[in-house]
Amino acid sequence: MVLWIFGYGSLIxxxxxxxxxRLSGFIKGYRRVFYQGSTDHRGTPDYPGRTVTLEPASHEICYGVAYKVSQKEDIETAISYLEESTSSTPAVSNVLVYxxxxxxxxxxxYLGPAPLEELAKQIVHAEGPSGPNRDYLFQLEKALIELGCKDAHVMDLAREVRCILSKEVR
Incomplete structure (x- = not known):
């Protein structure tokens, strides 16, 4: 058995x-959004951080990476871990996407949509056992740029977070 897992957030x-x-790729009909609360990694139950999930969006493409996992033990480990291009032809199909x-x-x-400024303020101030929420955002932005993907939602949010941080430093 072979399992393909698509990563669109920190898995990148x-x-x-x-x-x-590991293959760079995309899925069609979805967009990446910061609507998922994180109370265990990038925030706390009292002050949840925000991480990405996917939202159906016709005519949109979400870039990320797909991982091929073939060893039974590795598949079990991957599933346990997760539970916590220009071509229009799929290079891989039947991929597991959370x-x-x-x-x-x-x-x-699930936190849902919010205005960009509200998302940014929450991300600036949230921190959990895996570190500050803003680090998650900035690492995602960097990883996407390295893939050649300019995700407007991620880039606009990162820009707003940097703006807030620069005002707080003054």
């Missing part, structure tokens, strides 16, 4: 599991 720069192959549910009954950490 930090897989956290063993894999056989999308946060917007249903608050099944996903208590």
């Amino acid at each position: 720069w930090k897989a956290g599991f063993n894999y056989d192959e 999308v946060a549910s917007s249903d608050k009954k099944t996903n208590q950490n």
Whole structure:
């Protein structure tokens, strides 16, 4: 058995599991948004951070990376870890992609949409065991640029966070 896992957030720069192959790629019909709350890595239950999830969006493309995992033990490890181009032809199909549910009954950490300024303020001030929420945003921005992807939502949010941080330093 072979499992392909698509990463569109922190998995782009930090897989956290063993894999056989890593390919840059995209999925169609989704966009990356900072709507998922993080109370265990980039925030706390009292002050959740924000991380990305996917939202259906026809005619949009979300760039990221796909990991091929073929060893049974590595597949089990990858799934456990996750539970916590120009071509229009898919290079790989049947890829596992995690999308946060917007249903608050099944996903208590779903924060949903907010104005850019509100997202940025929350990201500036949230910090959890994995570090400041802003580091997650800045690492994602850097990883996407390295893939050749200019994600407007991520770049606009990073710019707003930098603006807030520069005002706080003064």
